[in-house]
Amino acid sequence: MICNYELTAENYHDRMANDLFWSVSQFKEFDRCEAMGLASVRGLYRREETDALLIGSYVDAYFSGELGQFIEEHRDVMFSKRGGGLLAKFQRADDMIQAVTKQPLMMDYLAGEKQVIQTAELFGVPWKIKMDVYRPGERIVDLKCVKDFGDLWDDSFGGRRSWVEFWGYDIQGAVYQRVVEAVTGKKLPFYLVAVTKEKIPDVAVIQIPQHILDAAAGLVEAKIERFDLIKSGDVEPRRCEKCEYCRQTKKLVEPVVYEIEEAE
Template identity: 30%
Template sequence: MDWKYMSATMFKNFIKCESAALDQLKHPPEQVDSKALLIGNYVHSYMESNKAYQEFIDDHHAFFFTQKGSKRADATLGDKMIKKLEQDALFQYFYNSDNCEKEVILTGNLFDTQWKARIDSLNIEKGYFCDIKTTRELHKRYWSVQKRTWVSFIEEYNYALQMGVYKRLLQHKYHKPFNCYIFAVDKTQDTELEAIQMPNEDMEEQMEFIETHIERVKQVIAGDIEPVRCERCAYCKSTRKLNRFITPAELILE
């Protein structure tokens, strides 16, 4: 399926490191979910449906429960995050509106490329979609080398690109504008929650970025050009061969 459709995650992986992304596409690693991903999916599956939640728990029972059946700390944390969402009136109004569809699979053509996306909650009638993001700390700052300033987790993980793809696919399919609302809940002791409206200009900027770079990504995938190594990711570090001497100053990576 990854060879047939582009996704926001795959595109971002190629922008980070073409060599690592191509290797992952050719040799998909065994699925080993990180702790952060499992907690996030714990929350997402609960919000999707009782069936999805139970199936997720059955598949990951040992991670969230002891042999005696008691909940582990990660399950308790996930429950706190779920409770925070459930008790918030604004979240309930937008995410669980009667007109909302959950976990909507969407496909379409963007920039002569087939894309696939999965939307957490979609309200076609009112023209908006919602996405739940779980994060370590809502107000944690990340240093952006590109922007040379501190940025939020939204910018660190470039969610504007992901949401921009969703928005463009929806607008192409339904021929109407859509707004994007992110509900971000964190894993701190107090479990903070925030409602974020993704600016349209940020999403449009990322669409221009995709349009500029998508042809190269497609050429790398097709084998028409050699992928570029970033020399910083785990894949590059594990496969790098020495081919020259460097100066001490080059040890400092920007």
């Protein structure tokens, strides 16, 4: 399957582009809940833009050089009507930007081509990626704004996981690395430049090692065929009955019998 649709910064997030290509965020949504993933691709569901998400988007926009456009689009939500500065609840974003800017190592890893789009076929389906920072022949870097660097409980995993795996950044690295390799023939290391949303932001530059990227690629390979059949409408999605989308669209038919779950 070869896809000749030309992706640009303008159409990257379009319905058409999402139909034609798989993206890491689509895969992660399907992996969390197939019904939610499908609704999201079809434009029937969109995750709510919380204040925490907006703070991250602001920091992203600052370092990708898209701050002007971001401010234009979020003037009413994030900025004061009078002075035009960030509303108090969003000022953490400026602390985060400063925490990154004062680290020469982070600034070095954030230097390169910004928001670079590439497409390639992987695991039998077409993918699109948009890299935060691309240094051709050298490395791929993604900027992450997270709550903190603590582990998180993962229901589907049945245990605690590191924030890197909880948010699927290993999957992102695996797909980005393979798309770049398919396009250029070069296998590049994948790094996260990460800053936390804590009062005193924590910072890190992290390389995700190859064996973890390879394991994540294996997971994508094992699941993408079913997800693609769901996306094309050939297989019915399973509902998790727990996520926001499932709660919004839940229809109760009959009572369930209360059961105590046995610990394994």
